[in-house]
Amino acid sequence: MRRNGKGSLMRPEGLPDSSSWPVVTPLSPSVVYASDTPDALDDQYEGRAQGFTYSREGHPNAVVVGARIDAMEGAEGGVMTGSGMGAVSAVVMGLLSAGDHVIGGNQLYGRSLRLMAEDLPRLGIATTLADRGDVASVEAAIRPETRMILVEVLSNPTLRLADIDGLAALCKARGILLVVDNTFTTPRAFKPFEHGADIVLHSVTKLMAGHSDAMLGYVVAKDPALTDRMRVFTVTAGLTPSPFDCWLAERGLLSFDLRFDRAEATAARLADHLADLPGVQRVIYPGRADHPDHAGAMALLDGHGCNMVSFELGGSGSGSGGRAAANAFARAAQGRLSFAPTLGDAGTTLSHPASSSHRALTPEARARLGMTEGFFRVSVGLEDPDALLEVFSEAISAAT
């Protein structure tokens, strides 16, 4: 380490010499990186040497966490973004042009739907939404200029399954890119590249980082040339994540498999428990035999059911009685379950689509999707399973 004069604000170069090294990835908040000479910069920009320049263009913490997710997805060179929506934006804005057409699943994440409905058409990119559980209806939406199909494996919050294998065959035959948002399923339950996807993206904010303290996205294509185009757009549009969020997410990933397995096992128990409660009218969990896509989900997800469970309070319909029961349930659960619009946290969270993610729909449109005022989505966390089941029993009996 070279030292500066006393009291100088000039930057020291490098860290103290040490013959040992940290076992934890150092956090590198530096926005800018210094180089030896203009020749050294040439080497870096022309790919003869590895190095960082300016953190919007990349930084060590993004590289480290990206490599971990690459290994989980069986991918290489994935791009980290400042949020899951940053990853969705990098795909559509980095790869599509005015005049192109994209098909989206009709039950995509709310902001992805908004991008499809509002922003892409404004930029001259045409969009169509289709039922991704029904390959024929997706095929019927294809046009000569269709470049991409974007789907999630399990829909939110009704947990219906996409026909990924059917869509992959269709995309291959028609030369269309299949993009899979793997946020709900995660590489623990599903590896899109093994099922013919061309591009995989994540909201790392959710289960992968897992503690609701880091906002982050990830996207990678099978074809490195496509990944490069998304990386360039990410840098140009300023979608780069902060080093601190990457650092927190790396820590979260160290326990990801354990957290996923625990949350999934509890979710399976909770689903069966809810189905036995008199105050519950309907339970939706892909691991249960009464789920409409049970057989398909077990085959596609290799026996996994994931950590999300949805249910409907008894006698709740779409009217004010349903809302009153929903309010009473959320109030009774207060302090023990967070009523909060996210998923994948260490704690169990509840969301109520009729007042949040799906509030823009009419009650009739929601009813067609099977979402009444008494409908809740549960993201199961890591609590003691027996205690968690008890909280649901108590809050539901107080509400119904």
Ligand SMILES: *Cc1c(COP(=O)(O)O)cnc(C)c1O
């Ligand atoms: C949350 C979410 C996103 C968006 O991710 P952010 O990190 O919140 O930007 C995209 N897709 C799915 C399925 C999500 O659940």
